[in-house]
Amino acid sequence: EVQLVESGGGLVQPGGSLRLSCAASGFNFNNSWMHWVRQAPGKGLVWVSRINIEGTSTSYADSVKGRFTISRDNAKNTLYLQMNSLRAEDTAVYYCARNRHKENYFDYWGQGTLVTVSS
């Protein structure tokens, strides 16, 4: 059974930091590009970041560039998102999702973890 399980969300003050994790199982993590997608309360889906299979290439949405860092540990089948300098507008459910190598869609999604940035 395919599973993507996010953790690490919670309440943080503006300017603070948080590290999200996404543990993968049931599929070939080492053949998967991985992504973070977020959804603010009552709003739509927004792509945040992606990392290639080897972890050597990353990219970010303009809204998080320079503040967020995506990484992965293929030995642990785990994806990470380090979030620094958090702002109120970063409040959202954060989903990890994967696209299989050479495909261009998200076929597996985690259940999401809520990040709330508030004083």
Added chain:
Amino acid sequence: QSALTQPRSVSGSPGQSVTISCTGTSSNVGGYNYVSWYQQHPGKVPKLIIYDVNKRPSGVPDRFSGSKSGNTASLTISGLQAEDEADYYCCSYAGSYTFGVFGTGTQVTVL
């Protein structure tokens, strides 16, 4: 990249067909045949229902179909059913750096 444009809501009676448009630019929808659609019920995780413009994953009913013309992609739900009431998001590949741009989302209501 700006979000792709979708109508805020569409509605139809059971058995009818509804079509959701998704308008982008030549840098995303018009430039690649990599449009995907996701269904999201309230409080649930998005589910892939269409990929590569018009392909359906295993298990997705053939009532769902996709197409594209120029910079606009479309999702059609034929034979609308009560369980189709959900939010729908398009997403287009937009190059190796940005990867994916989502649409603004459309709420489908079954009357």
